[in-house]
Amino acid sequence: MRSALPKIPSTQRIEAFARGAGFNAYAAMRAALRDGPVRVVPHDEAFERYLSDHDLHANDRALRRTLARVGLRRAMAHDSMLTTTGYGIAWQLYKTNAEARAASVQLRADLLDDWSADQFELASLYLSQLEPRKSLNRDYSTYNLKHQAERLSRERGIATHLGNYVCNGVFIAAALSAGFHVRQIDWSSLNGFINATTRSIKAARTGQLINRSTMSALWRLVTAPDPEVSEAA
Structure with a gap:
């Protein structure tokens, strides 16, 4: 939130964020997080109203991008190999190990940019339709499924403001944030399998199961020390 609203005082930032997460105050959000992660639906109007009441303004994507980065950071902490391309990088594209390592660092950093945050939301909308099962579904890779998420926007006209592209690594992060188990197909693959029912x-291909009233999946907030929440100031 600090990076999204750098010119807004810290107290107003964290209080606005709490309203946007559905709480009546930052203290209430902190209290809820003491018992572990909670799932929330973004309240854009409450977020914007709090800022407006204090003669402050923000980009209309600030709240949702911050929530997306919570999930992206958690996924990155979960797997140190995760980049925008998936599990690691396509090493064969680089001439030297030094070039490959530099590319890996950059592609990992790219997971936290605004474009990735928007992709994360589109992927989360798609994933909100899927049902988990006990075992991994080996008929569909994350690469297959990320294309289905893209088609929601490209072919179905759903959430077109988020664009129509989802990186494989962003899809993996969104699946982890949504509570799915994700496992790399094999040690050399960029892709994974998730435990969603066929x-x-x-x-989910048509997007008919998406909640049109909120146009939002549930977002997972975690306890400190997540930098997007505990360091929102």
Whole structure:
């Protein structure tokens, strides 16, 4: 939140964020997080109203991008190999190990930019339709599924403001944030499998199960020391 609203005083930033996460104050949000992660639906109007009441203004994507970065940071902490391309990078594209390592660092940093945050939201909308199962579904890779998420915008006209592209690594991060198990296909693959039912994957292609009233998936807030929450100031 600090990076999204650098010119807004810290107290107003964290209080606005709490309203946007559905709490009546930052103290209430902190109290809720003491018992562990909580899932929230963004309240854009409450976020903007709090800022407006204090004669402050923000980019209309600031709240949701901050929430997206919470999930992206958690996924990056979960797997040190995660980049925008998926698990690691396509090493064969680089001439030297030094070039490959530099590319890996950059592609990992790219997971936290605004474009990745928007992709994360589109992927989360798609994933909100899927049902988990006990075992991994090896009929669909994360690369297959990320294309289905893209088609929601490109072909179905859903959430077009988020663009129509989702990086494989961003999709993996969104799946982890949504509570799915994700496992790399094999040690050399950029892609993974998730534990979603085939029935829900087929049904999700049309986007018919997305909650149109909020146009939002549930977002997972975590306890400190997540920098996007505990250091929102």
